[in-house]
Amino acid sequence: MNQKPERKTSGRSAETACGIHAVSALLSARPQDIYKLWVVSDKRNARVDELVSQARDLGLVIAETDRQRLDRLGGELRHQGIIAEASPAPVRNEQDLAAATSNLDQPFYLILDGVEDPHNLGACLRVADGAGVHGVIVPRDHASPVTPLVRRVAAGAAESVPVYRVGNLARAIQQLQKQGVWVIGASDKAGQSLYQTDLRGPLALVLGAEQKGLRKRTEALCDALVSLPMAGQVSSLNVSVAAGISLYEAVRQRQGETT
The missing domain is CATH 3.40.1280.10 (SPOUT methyltransferase, trefoil knot domain)
Known part of the structure; x- marks a missing residue:
């Protein structure tokens, strides 16, 4: 059976950051724009745990899920067990x-x-x-x-x-x-x-x-x-x-x- 695509959080316009480096940079630069942090629930990388701890200290919403759902959220991107959903970055002109x-x-x-x-x-x-x-x-x-x-x-x-x-x-x-x-x-x-x-x-x-x-x-x-x-x-x-x-x-x- 085909899986339904994941729905963006609360219907809001969102962009995703996949992987340790991208999520770490987003947490440092624009934590206020992050809607939700998705993390794998088992066999987590120590660096992912560090980011989860940082996000928890910032009061962000953290959702643990399985790798299959992260795969669907990330599409073709390698997510390393962590994905952030955030509002789009401001456009500079x-x-x-x-x-x-x-x-x-x-x-x-x-x-x-x-x-x-x-x-x-x-x-x-x-x-x-x-x-x-x-x-x-x-x-x-x-x-x-x-x-x-x-x-x-x-x-x-x-x-x-x-x-x-x-x-x-x-x-x-x-x-x-x-x-x-x-x-x-x-x-x-x-x-x-x-x-x-x-x-x-x-x-x-x-x-x-x-x-x-x-x-x-x-x-x-x-x-x-x-x-x-x-x-x-x-x-x-x-x-x-x-x-x-x-x-x-x-x-x-x-x-x-x-x-």
Whole structure:
């Protein structure tokens, strides 16, 4: 017999966070938004028990259930015995981006132009968190939203890194430039290497989707284009790998390192 899908708590709009890292980040960042914590009732991981204790101290609703029900709640996501249901995270837009930028001395952003794969977005968020960026900027259309899968892959970074979903990416780039942010795009057409480029100061690095690259309009708006040197046979890198290389070269320069 087919199982009925699980009903969201009290009919409220909800998002799910699956797995230890995602739930831990949600408990730390937005505990007030959590409706219910679902946990497996038997053979629990010690780290799950720690999160249950934390949730109990916060007065959250905790429901113990079997693994089959957690499997249904999590869908295809690996839940590790714990799932949180919460109200959706606040959506940040162009106005929020402009306000945040005005309050930063050295803005440091990652812009993703048309990255539709949730695995790639999640991996980029994780890299961005490690590099200490102030936000990841994505277009509202033709790009992955922050889904439960993105949260799972991001391993907590979806809560720690602000994501700005903008209606018009070109306009958002132009606004950043008006606020003194240098916008540098990664393109295999560029003659200048990433490693020959000054990445200090207010900066937004722009990466396109794998194989597609930057859209022409986005490319034309960049203050400079740089390439990532490729010494082997492949012609391109996964966008999250390219993000890691680019962001950490910027971090190296911004920390004043020379080696």
